[in-house]
Amino acid sequence: MYVPWTVKYKPKTISEVVGNDDAKRKIIEWIKSWDRGVPSKRAVFIYGPPGVGKTVFIEALARDFGMELVESNASDYRVADAVKRFAGRASEYSTLFGKRRLILFDELDGITGTADKGGVRVITDIVKNTRCPIVLIANNAYDPRFSTLRKHCFLVEFKRLSKSLLIKHLRRICALEGIAAETEALRFIADRANGDVRSAVNDLQALAQGKKTLKYEDVSWLAYRDRKDVIFNVLRRIFYSRDANDAKMAIDMADVDPDMLFEWIYENLPYHIKNPKELASAMDSLSRADVYRSRVRSTQDWSLLRYVIDLMTAGISVSWSRRARGWVPFKFPERIRSLSGSKGERNLLSAIGMKIRRRCHVSANRAVKEIIPYLKVIFENNDEMASGLARWLDLDDEMIKYLRGDL
Ligand SMILES: Nc1ncnc2c1ncn2[C@@H]1O[C@H](COP(=O)(O)OP(=O)(O)O)[C@@H](O)[C@H]1O
Ligand SMILES: [Mg+2]
Structure with a gap:
């Protein structure tokens, strides 16, 4: 069975939640303060980017403190009545067995438009009067919609994780999976994730699951995937621009490696040019570009690169009518994938x-x-x-x- 590693390695206790030590400590202090009576701020408002452990921390907190977590669903926020019914009941009574409750309104960003203003107002009322702790979570607490609500909350920011913490976390997962990973490979994944644990772990699973080793070469080809959109734009311009010059300029748009671009064009051309005569002519231009390309390689005479580029761009542009039927997506070149994959x-x-x-x-x-x-x-x-x-x-x-x- 396929189990996402974000689930398999989801923190079960607060000590397993990586990073944001300051924020975590503040929230723990605030929860403890409820033992001495209702504090001045009855709700904590956690905000920060996705994938840094906001939700998971609260779940672990409730477990560690033996509290019952009562969660409301974002889709309910649209209906003020539903929020009132849910939180009213949850906040006014303790559970049957005296277990304390922790109320969670997660993903408040989901509240949109004027229709939902009622929802925020009801949540604000509940926060003002609650007898049990409430946690609110959103990516952006400073959205004007939350201005009144915010005044009644204890604001705590969750930040992106540092690269070194991310690498450490990835290394731990690799160890548990029996994968020997090169630090460079993990650093590459951490770089891309930009502090987002969820996406780092997802990338790691996609790249490393079932392997004994994870090398830099196994992951570095992803850099090309990241630049996909840039390359798509260049391709679109080469294939579809109205004049040859414009097609040529596409190459200046982004700094793409000509060899790389060659693979992209070669792979995608047949899907876009449907007329066989036109396709043959475009392929012919591409093959001449390839001849110059190997000449550049063998002679190291870089002045020939001009011809490679002209044939690859303008040469293709003039080869066909540029009238395609329907929308054709661009795809990743297979030849690069197979060379950079594990059988590289x-x-x-x-x-x-x-x-x-x-x-x-x-x-x-x-x-x-x-x-x-x-x-x-x-x-x-x-x-x-x-x-x-x-x-x-x-x-x-x-x-x-x-x-x-x-x-
Ligand atoms: N700080 C963290 N420490 C360990 N795992 C984390 C952390 N942040 C996120 N994760 C992983 O990512 C998943 C999603 O985290 P989540 O708490 O839902 O993020 P958020 O609510 O901030 O968007 C978790 O199930 C866990 O696997
Ligand atoms: Mg969340």
Whole structure:
């Protein structure tokens, strides 16, 4: 069964909630103050960005203090009457067994428009008169809608988690899952999450579940996914702009690596240009761009890059009528995904290294460093010698392709 790690590793006690120590301490003090009678602020208003543990902390707090948590659903806030009925009953009576109650109004941001003003007003009334502690949670407490309510609350901010705390948290999960993770890989995930624990944990699960190791290469391709929107805009402009010059300028819009852009265009072109003649002409332009691209690579003559770009942008733009039927989404290039995935270059290299080890009595590592570079030169230049070596080393098709630079 698929269990999200955010559920599997959800904090059960307040000590497991990472970060925001100050905020947590303030709330704990406030809850304890109820033992000495009703405090001046009967509600605490927690605010802060999503995924930092606001809800989870309150749930753990209720559990640790043996309180019954009474939660109201955001959709009920629309109806003032429902709020009144819910909280009125919950706040006026203690439970049957004398267990104290903690009332929670979560995700108050869900209240929208004038129709819900009644909801906020009722909550404000309840906060003023309650006999048991109330917790309010929203992303933004400073929304004008909450101005009156705010005056009656003890405001506590939950902040984004620091990168080092996030990394520590991710490392703990990896340890429990039996995954040896490179710090660089975890740092990369933490960077992207921008202090949001929920999204960091979700990313970690997507990238690492079922693996024994998590390397930087396993996660770094995500950077391209992040830049998807930027690349989509560039592609849209190259494919659909009205004149060739405009298509050419698309490349200046964002700083995309030409090799990367080539893959994106190559992968997406056939889905957009439906007319076979036009598609053939656009593909022809792209193939000529590829010829120049390999010439740049072999000669290191970067002045040729101009032609690569022209053929890749203007060349495609003039190849077709630019009238597409319907909306076609852009997709992520498969070739990049497969190279950067777990079966990436690294695995292939070490597999070839093993083959060499068997024949040449050197370690696979040394083979990768010292022998494969020479093999590459041979495979790229001398078919006859290459096929002999391939047989001798017992290389498979993928390995041969890789050594020839065709992968
Ligand atoms: N500070 C934290 N410590 C540990 N886990 C956290 C923390 N913040 C969030 N999480 C994880 O993310 C999930 C969502 O957290 P939640 O409390 O709902 O965030 P918020 O209410 O701030 O949007 C939790 O179930 C937990 O797995
Ligand atoms: Mg929440």
